[in-house]
Amino acid sequence: MTSIVSEKPQKSRDIRFDILKAIGLLLIILAHTDPPQNIDLIRQFDVPMMVIASGTLFYYSSRNKNVDLWDYLRKRIPRLLAPVWLFLTFFFASAYITDFLTKKPYHFSSQELLFGFLLLDGINYVWIIRVFLLIAIVAPFLLKLYRFLGNETRFAAVILAIYIFHQVIAIPLLYNWEIPYNWTMWRSKFYMYLIPYSCLFGLGMTLIEMNKKLMSLILSGSAIGFLFYSALDYSKAGSNLFNFWYSHKNEYKFPPSIIFILYGILMSMILYLLVSWVWNNYREWLENHRGIKETIIFISSSSLWIYLWHIFFLEYWHRVEYKYPVMQNYLVIFISIAFLATATTYLQKVLVSKIIKTNQFGQNNSEMLAILFLK
Template identity: 45%
Template sequence: MINRIEKTLDKQRDIRFDILKTIALVCIIFAHVGPENNILFDIRRFDVPLMVIASGTLYYYSANNKKISFWNYLQKRLPRLIAPVWLFFTFFFISADLIFLLLAKPYPFSSSEIIETFLFLKGIGYVWIIRVFTLVAIFANPLLKLYKLSKSENKFLALLFLIYLGYEILFLKIGHFHLHSQIIIQLIDDYLFYLIPYGCLFGLGIALPQLRLKKILFISGIFLTIFLLLAGFYYRSRGHFISTQDFKYPPRMYFVSYGIFMSLFAFCAVDRICYKYNLSNNNHVLIRGIIFISSSSLWIYLWHIFFVYYWQTMVVYLPKFASHFLIAFSVVTVGAIAVTYLQKKIVSGIIRKTRYGQNYSNVLSMLLLK
């Protein structure tokens, strides 16, 4: 049987992937606020793989029946992804100058940190995910074409697996190539070694809507087995449990296998809940909230950086209880969602009610409403 609510979707929104994107986003925010020695910190490490897989499915829904050239897609997609991020960080670094002036503290960011942040490298942190989604966006169109050329999900998934194995072999052998160019090494480490594994996860998302639940569970079981075997191997060789965090930058099989298993497990659980409670046809306020979070995930992620950074800066001036994880998590999450909601509401009003907004609606929508 094909995914149980697939037949009911038609032109409706697939609420399953709004829920999955929301779960992934909340887990990512948790990672930036929560205590690292908490077991939940290890469990939630499927967040970025889940976000990439869900994005692959949503791209499939939006582009499958359209004829979009590679260059036309890039001209539309990359500005919608990169421009809002650059706008946010321009605001972030300028506002930091004023905030730290008021706090009578020196400006905390160096020129190299600012440049790296705008290039989605190390910078101030938090931006490597933007780099991943930019790389995946560049190759989304070729991946969809490869999926169509494969003419079956089994062939496509097998091809993705072979591509991924090639990446693992390249990772292990790269040291034998004696590369002397630091630029080439940097490009490989920061771009190629992120593009291939996350591109494969994006491809898995493209195929996911057409897979039967039994096959999804089977694939999930395979990657659970791989993860457990690797966990056992690392435990035996090192004498203690090894966190998947050690294999995340860049992603390796230990991290990726856990991410795929948990992501597919989450999909099956969400699919069952949606089918049982008919959430696809539910207009409950909670469902509308989930759809808002999912469709606003980029700006919520950006604003959470602002709240994480300044909460950590200001918490020393607050009562001791304010440093508790639940309070910090609530402030960052609710704050990021609330500011994004106000931003969209205000900008939408400007577009509807003013001549300026109507004249520049495309630019305003691209920068502030995605």
Template identity: 40%
Template sequence: MSNTLLSNILEKKNKNQRDIRFDILKTIGLFCIIFAHVGPENNVFFHLRRFDVPLMVVVSGALYAYSSGNKQISFWSYVKKRLPRLIAPVWLFLIFYFIATYIIFSFLSKPYPFSSQKILETFLLLKGIGYVWIIRVFILVALFANFSLYIYRLCKSEVKFLTLLSLTYLGYEVLLILTQRFGFWKRILFLDVIINDYLFYLLPYGCLFGLGMIIPKLKNKSILLISGLFLSLFLLQAVYFYHTLGHFISNENFKYPAKSYYVSYGAFMSMLAYFIVDKLSVKHNLLERDNLLIRLIVFISSSSLWIYLWHIFFVYYWQNLIAEYLPELTSNFTVSFLVVAFGAIAITYLQKQAVFQVIAKTKVGQKNYGLLSILFLK
């Protein structure tokens, strides 16, 4: 398989299946997440960008519905295709990350910073080193994506499906309140993990995933109306907390697990972002354009998982190693963001190019194209 043939295949695939609107939204979401991990908390944008994870989930729902069309998708065939693409690259990266850290810290005569428990929790996508909980969210919504699509088709109406999502989310909030009062299962570790780390992440983000499934089918007036309702819900809660406590409360405090103060803002900003990007794509005919910026956006979107993983590496060493020697440089937000974001993008690009070369020029690469694609090209 020559480089030219491989390029033609990838180019043809991109043209046939890509919608630049969702590529732009995924890129925005990814940059907002990176900003959250390097940006100063007193920055206004640090508060505004708190729709990042909801936006990524909403886009995931939109892409799933978009790719499904009217087809009947088998649960097992989707899960067997989707889960390895999420889990395998993450575990591969984590193996590299923990081994590389051991080698680097041994070379620098520093104590190894990760306990065996933290490593185990990281591989299980729980607390661990942080950052990887979002992968757990995408795995959970992937497991129930087929069921969500089935329910949506059963409803035969966006209004009915939205009503069902609203009732589901309301039930989740009630369950949260009951948990705070009667959380008897907290004494049982297994049940506590299932409920707090899985169920209470599946329900809110599953609803956002469902919202994403219908957004492309809504008219502009409906999008503005629904986003306005989410904004009103968010502002009512913000005013209530300010009146009750006497100061502004960040919705970041309502993120783990996601509660209505966090979800309503995320849903509002996600729908607003889709509305704006959709308008701009029509106005500037972005769906038909092909230039360096568009190709960069498509690359970042199609490589978002590995860019996210590599940003973890850059964030950790930038904040915990480089900061010891260059504190003034690492305390500069602009420099930090550029190093982490573009460092992660650059190494992902080099990684993909290296794997493409292996596939194009070696029999082993061609024979294992599917495996290499799952591990390194997503």
């Protein structure tokens, strides 16, 4: 029987991308603990790297399958939405009970509740779920396109062409048109995220097949592009480029700008090469320490629930008035929140797996319980 940590046999699994996905998740949690300026700016590649790693893992699981669009969406969308809606129900209800018992006004407005369930930034955390939902819709198309082109170089070129069209032609057209409010919402919350992150997902699909020449081209191209746009920003900011970036970081990220995407690709590729070097040189050591390997795979494969639980613990961490200032240190918060979210997810999976195996209710509703708690 396979360990609950590793969840499935890993004979053909490339743990390098689990490492990248786990690092990306931990960096996202770090971002929410109010780290220093320099750390907060450096880690801005976290979401792009998670998307790239997810693209590779999707390709690993689907490259030898005939992925039907509707069948894929029928399975994938509930796996994303059902746990999120269940968690938000629990999260908002627990906040209401806590505020009621402590005789404080309810923390969340009706608009925050509605926008939270609609993944429209109601609580400032769920936008990333919207990104992965959008990616899920286009993932089968990207796979079909990759297979049709039959070559990672041609596929990368098409992805680049799509992104250039999006950046140079589509965005100016969309922002010049006078469109109703509901279409403005579609443009700003959906389309502007769909193309950039889908291109990153597609890039991730090519990584395991990518030759050194193409990898060098992407790495050098993203570096040159990032430096070029940094130079443009420097002309606006003068000598305070670092402060300029920090003060405009949300404008770069929401929606993702070209400099944000280039930085994400650059840092993700560098970290991919670094992780590959470590894996190639210390693979035997990692294979002999299965606990480390299984923990990495668990964090990667359980990233949704770890992310959701970190929202809960972070909310209540900030509600407490601490006697000791050390409890407000970002490293203390990060380590504590990451541990609590991971441990809670592990206990959740152990408990639900046990219910499914030993309880009649669990056996009768195993599929529903797996979608809600085990993905």
